[in-house]
Amino acid sequence: MDMDEFLERGEELFLPNLSLDIAIMGFQEGELKILLLEFEGKWTLPGGYVGREESTDYAAVRVLEERTGLKRSYLKLFQVFGNKDRSFTNEFEKIATKAGLPWHKDLWINQRFVSLAYYALVDIEKTNPTGGEWQQAFGWHNLKQLPPMWMDHGDIAEAAMKQLQRDITLEQISFNLLPEEFTMPELHQLHETILDKKLERSRFQKKMLSLGIFERLPKPKADAPRRKPYLYRVKE
Template sequence: MPYLCFMDIRSFFEYGHEEYLPHLSSDVVVIGYAEEKLKCLLLRIGARWLLPGGFIKLDESVEEAASRILTERTGLNDPHLKFLSVFGKSERNFAEEWKEHLEKFGVSWKQDLWINKRFVSLAYYSLVNIPDTHPVTGPLDEAFGWFDLDELPPMWMDHRDIALMARHKLRSDIRKDLVTHHLLPRHFTMPQLHQLHQVILNKDLDRSRFQKQMLATGFFERLPKLQKETRGRNPYQYRIKENKDH
């Protein structure tokens, strides 16, 4: 959905095709981690929820659009962002959803409005540390919230399918790339990273073997100070080496 800062809502619905590419949009699955669960940032319009998204301006690339949308929605600069897939079923449009809500903005619903046409979505996913984000709603959104990926609420169109595909893709990607640190604070412990991987993969991992595998990559820098929040033996904290960040 569009993030409108300065454009009048009525003008957007009637003349948005003069600023945005018709039939093409971008949706981003923003994944966070809290309470040992994967979370997904959603926005609510009416009774259902949807992914943060927007349309692609005539003068920007699809990658620039996805990055802009993500920054506008989370407040993060240079956030992690990875292409997911294209969603473009022949019947993919939001005409009925818009018909229900346009009257709230004093806009007459017309079948031939550009916003009612079929839209193909270029979907991305992003891993974020939730405390670093500052989610906001746009003029069309009524609320935002973080939801467990295992317990998603009723969602618009195919947005649930997009979110679940992102989770599946994340499980595949972490077997090849070290990206999960984006879900944690800048400084973290190996037990925290180990638990995160268990949650993502939904299976138990041998802690000692996992730590050896992680340290063998050379991507982690051990910090000199020990974590003092727990009794007994305190694990070392680590961070990603600056020249190794993904």
């Protein structure tokens, strides 16, 4: 389906008035990062529409895979953005007309869209991001310094960050942002970065180990003069 057809006949394939957006978050170089797509100088979250023949959750898994190459990740619906004026007519029109696409006011994507907002936690090293049909660039951005965003996508990214802060305090999901094997200092730095505050190291480590979900790997060989920290991973 090319873009002309998508604009004219997309409603046959997708539920109208419903979209989904995913805040795909990773941890790299001591920063929490988010995957964004660019067109015309502003950025959006990866997103899409819900196929008439797929569940909402499956649609989210599909969009995540399309943009990152990942088949499995921690993915969570955290909010619904359903304001009555939530329509992207003006933004789409600029982009579509510039691209020479047919544009008229009755197109289905000119209507209001209720967006299901998900967040995903990924190991950036394992991703292989690709842009969408309309996008000119894509890349990882520091969540604390978002570039200019289209529509309400800055609000969605911020809401995802707040939800993540809350969720890692209550559940143990942060390891989804680290490689399979990680050190306690890495886990500690990750939590400090997400919560944006200092956490006393030995108390943090004690709390993490008391959860009983991590196992320590055998001590690494002393092949270097500096003492290496133990590696941990999630228990099978």
